[in-house]
Amino acid sequence: MDVFIQQVINGLTLGAVYAMVALGYTMVYGIIQLINFAHGEVVMVGAMVAFSVIGALAPSGLPPLAIVLVAAGCAIPVCMLIGYAMERAAYRPLRGAPRLAPLITAIGVSIILQHLAMLIWSRNPLAFPQIIKVESYHFAGATITSVQIAILSISLAMMAGLAALVYRTRLGTAMRATAHNPQVAGLMGIDANRIIALTFVIGAALAAVAGVMVASYYGIAHYAMGSQLGLKAFCAAVLGGIGNIPGAMLGGVLLGVVEALGAGYIGDLTGNMFGSNYQDVFAFIVLIAVLVLRPSGLLGERVGDRA
Amino acid sequence: MIESLARLKRHAAAPWAGAAIVALALLALPFALAAVGTAWVRITNLAILFVFLSLGLNIVVGFAGLLDLGYVAFYAVGAYVYALLASPHFGIHWPFWAILPLGAAVAALFGVLIGAPTLKLRGDYLAIVTLGFGEIVRIFLNNLSQPVNITNGPQGIARIDPFRLGGIDFSKSDSFLGLTFSGPIKYYYLLLAVLLAVIFINVRLQNSRIGRAWEAIREDEIAARAMGIDTTRVKLLAFAMGATFGGVAGGMFSAIQGFVSPESFVLVESIMVVSMVVLGGMGNIWGVILGAVLLSFVPEILRFTVEPAQKQLFGRMIIEPEVIRMLIFGFALVLVMTLRPGGLWPSAVRKRELAERKP
Secondary structure (H helix, E strand, O other): OHHHHHHHHHHHHHHHHHHHHHHHHHHHHHHHOOOOOOHHHHHHHHHHHHHHHHHHHHHHOOOHHHHHHHHHHHHHHHHHHHHHHHHHHHHHHHOOOOOHHHHHHHHHHHHHHHHHHHHHOOOOOEEOOOOOOOOEEEEOOEEEEHHHHHHHHHHHHHHHHHHHHHHHOHHHHHHHHHHHOHHHHHHOOOOHHHHHHHHHHHHHHHHHHHHHHHHHHHOEEOOOHHHHHHHHHHHHHHHHOOOOHHHHHHHHHHHHHHHHHHHHHHHHHOOOOOOHHHHHHHHHHHHHHHHHHOOOOOOOOOOOOOO | OHHHHHHHHHOOOHHHHHHHHHHHHHHHHHHHHHHHOHHHHHHHHHHHHHHHHHHHHHHHHHHOOOOOOOOHHHHHHHHHHHHHHEEOOOOEEOOHHHHHHHHHHHHHHHHHHHHHHHOOOOHHHHHHHHHHHHHHHHHHHHHOOOOOOOOOHHHOEOOOOOOEEOOEEOOOOEEEOOEEEOHHHHHHHHHHHHHHHHHHHHHHHHOOHHHHHHHHHHHOHHHHHHOOOOHHHHHHHHHHHHHHHHHHHHHHHHHHHOOEOHHHHOHHHHHHHHHHHHHHOOOOHHHHHHHHHHHHHHHHHHHHHHHHHHHHHHOOOOOOHHHHHHHHHHHHHHHHHHHOOOOOOOOHHHHHHHHOOOO
């Protein structure tokens, strides 16, 4: 039972990060039906920028919390800029082109970002400075750290903020209208290009925060960390129903818990045939299972567009 | 001069003469390369393997219009089937002509396994699922060393048998007609022969009933279905066919290298093959070959130019050639798709299709 609670806590933490990244995928997909393959790299850039800022400010004697906030404050605009730039350079010129085309440019953008990051930072994993002292709290036989609590509460707050933005503001209404029917939205005076660019930018901001969180959770940042994370977040988005914002949140959290529980129990269940080194397989199995059994995802209202 | 060239071109024998010149050049190539260094023969052999891979992927991406981002998984399957059945790892030493078809069949089976549940989905989902599948295969190769040691984990499998045919051992040198045929040169001729067969199969496939069905699906799946094409079956066939080529290439890779490990089958390899197909020209066999050859030699050329140039200019290496190669791939993918979506050597049909923008 202790293992169970512990793994659920770990899974929820990881799931919160997945959910934040999955939102970026799902918002973009909802609005232009494009899988932004390079989204994972934005997360990586967020982590890397935060790494540099924390490294530069750590000796200054500022309070640790302020340093982390400044780091996030730097990572977010950088990522927003990247999100905007890639939409302009790699996706907008291909609007209306066959579906394969933007997917291939997305792979290109992803390679470029990864290797630029490798040039700027390093090809080795960077140890993320642990400037905030990690406190552990025990309850019901399990341990939860202050970092985990911070990740859970920050992502909850950001998701609530996003929900408010999408469902309560004029901008959100415009986004949903564009997602529903770009032509009609255009006739109503909505500048679709602006809305699409904003969607990318908002997704990138969430990704930046996710990057800072995941890097401080694992204590490591690496130029290739984005692709795995991005893939899993994409699986989460599909699980929840791609294009569906609450779905991405649910899918992210569920996937995190499934992965943690799977890694915790696979050894016992298979008589130690398979160990926790198969953790990374679960996300893909979930993805394939969802696509086969319920392509529209858990909360997706559209029945799989099979054309 | 130009006029006489033009007259030559019109001559009935011109295509045959051209083919003969190309054939002679290809036959003489390994000896010219060996004069520079045996390493170049090996590089050329690897380039031919990448041509196989690109042609295989071209069936899936270029002909049928399905983006497969985990193609390297089939390459891995072929390589490991060969490695397991012809190495001291299990003590099994089957001849290559028995294993290669088996490896191709197993790869095709994997292609059907991954394709069957996902091919009825839309293309971009397929891309991600295949990407995930490629990762799963790699993770299994890395971890299937216990409880039963099947793949030997990250250490990989070494001392894999080379090809042996009659008295000829492809890993050793032989003299024939006063010429010394080293191992890599023998492999080169074998690869060249297989390459001819592969190109022939591809050309025949493209113009066959199935090839036309693939093209129809790529252009408009709904219309294709309305014309009576069993889309799921035909797509599955494309997948299996592409996987078969991957499996054969994998088996040959295994034998030529004598060593396989999961390191050789990472995502980057899949992306590299996709880059070759896209850059060369999706759907055009000759374009794809061009793309594969170009991108195979780029890293080697970079190694011989960028490294010394940087050392001369700055006294040390600032940007590694590997990074430059990947940056070139990345920019090439973006620029080709936005500026020249048909690739360097576009197929005529594909060009028309890509130029046509839907409102």
